Amino acid sequence: MRQSSRTIMGEQKNILALAGQLFQNTNIKVVKTDATLTNGILPVGTIVDKDGKSVNTAELGATAFGVVYEDVDFNNSKGTEVVPVTIFGFIKESALPVAPVAAVRTALKMIQFL
Incomplete structure (x- = not known):
């Protein structure tokens, strides 16, 4: 037992x-x-692909899958964590750590950044 x-x-x-x-x-x-x-935590608002890799760049933005819904602590992790990712909805752009690039906006068709 852990x-x-x-x-x-x-x-x-x-x-x-x-x-x-x-x-x-x-x-x-x-x-x-x-x-x-960041300090062992995957921050809320990180734009990720289906594998959980950050893709908020012009080169990788087309592979965006969603936006991390809540902070996920990897400090005591054994290597893999289940992360909730928003794939549909209205997101406050000002609440994200970094504004989404144009390629991300195009790839995330069911998310509106307000």
Whole structure:
């Protein structure tokens, strides 16, 4: 049995622009070595492909799959975590760590950045 403890500090950011159920998430498995982490955390608002790799660049934007819905802590991970990714909805662009490039906007047809 694996046991760990952690202290949660701060509040969870909300990337949704409209209140209610106007979004759809799906789960993807992300390998720690493939993810772009900040202090061991995959930040909310990171734009990822189906493998969990950050793709918010002009070259990789066409492979975008969705937007990470909540912070995911990889610090105590054994290598792979299940990450909730928003694939449909209205997203506050100001809540994202980096504004999406044009290729990402084109690839994410069911997400509106407001």
